Amino acid sequence: MAVSPLVAPTIDMLPSSRPASSPGKRLPTSTVPSSNDNGTPRLLLPGNRLGPDGGATPAVTLDPIEQLNEDEKRKYVKGKKLGEGTYANVYLGHARHDPSVLVAIKKIKVQQQYQDGMAPDAVRELKYLRELHHPNIISLLSVFSSKDQNLNLVLEYLPLGDLEMLIRDVDRVRYGAGDIKAWMGMLTRAVWFCHDNFVLHRDIKPNNLLIAADGEVKLADFGLARAFADPGRRMTANVITRWYRPPELLFGARHYGGAVDVWSVGMVFAELIIRAPYLAGNTEVEQIALICKQIGTPTEDNWPGVTHLREYTVPSDVVPVWGKDAYMGRFGAVGADGVDLLVRTVALDPKKRITAREMLEHRWWRTDPKPTPKEELPRKSAGGEEKMGADLKRRNGLLDGEGSNGVQRGAKVARKLDFGALAK
Secondary structure: OOOOOOOOOOOOOHHHHHHHHOOOOOOOOOOEEOOOOOOOEEEEEEOOOOOOOOOOOOOOOOOHHHHHHHHHHHHHEEEEEEEEEEEEEEEEEEOEEEEEEEEEEEOOOOOHHHHOOOOOHHHHHHHHHOOOOOOOOEEEEEEEEOOOOOEEEEEEOOOEHHHHHHHHHOOOOOOOOOHHHHHHHHHHHHHHHHHHOOOOOOOOOOHHHEOOOOOOOOEOOOOOEEEEOOHHHHHHOOOOOEEEEEEEHHOOOOOOOOHHHHHHHHHHHHHHOOOOOOOOOHHHHHHHHHHHHHHHHHHHOOOOHHHHHHOOOOOOOOOOOHHHHHHHHHHHHHHHHHHHHHHHHHHOOOEEEEEOOHHOOOOOHHHOOOOHHHOOOOOOOHHHHHHHHHHOOOOOOOOOOOOOOOOOOOOOOOOOOOHHHHHH
């Protein structure tokens, strides 16, 4: 019998220590009294000299925090640029003590509107990657600032691109139900671990699922993540890339939990099966129309209280909620149990939606075919490095080709449109 998806492999961490002879070790320092006689020592780097009055006249004098930052920066050598965007640049790098240990260095640019501090995206990504350590979540190895005050995140190197590359390459990449089961197991374990630690990812999509050299899928891009809120605390509804955004957020819900991530997981599941985005709306209004057409119209009968959401608007023609049999024709490649799991992830009412833990306990994992071992999963032999750079440079919540002022972060689309035309 295959190993349960609840059982995750051991985390393989990159070396965090280096031999004493490493050229990246901390430079020896000495201290001299400060010139203001307040007793605070000053770091004196090698090669610095004392002036006639006994004070230091160093070429470079660093306070302890600056020295720690310099030490961290010296651990890595930055190489070629993999991607450049308005939000971040991504470089290939390696550990100074061992050039064979490759890393990705994500240099987050100073944003004009946040010149007096860091952008919220950067703060979130740093905070949650430092807290979450799991084989299916990208590892943050180090962080340092550069002289121009840009924040640099040193991430594990994931050379095989992302899941979107495999989905889109229909001509050269073939995969089956066992492969889908393996990828979904990795994704679901990552989401379960986030939720078990009270973290919402809020931007799950195929190009945020990067692939390691051993075939392991890693959830990345935590720039929209946040901790679970208290029941009375309002949250923003303008999160999650549109194609993977659940109906409660499209209707403006300000209180929600892990169900929003589960809907996104269901959309990724559907996309893996049909090898195309399941609900690809060009606007939020069209996204709602597609949900109503392909899954069912949210009403008080199937979702008590939905009409009270502040932006609830649906087409006039009510479509009954699809049953399991209606999905079999299009998604039957994963079997009846796989379709049952899919249907549970896209329940319209978030209270009726399956949880990440319940997903891992579903009977689909125990049916044939068993999940493909990660070493045997399909992969692309070229283009992965550049795709990783493109994924990491992108600002969170945007589709490919959208700018920072795109639909995801801009004003909401007016609701007074012709739903009838969209539903045809």
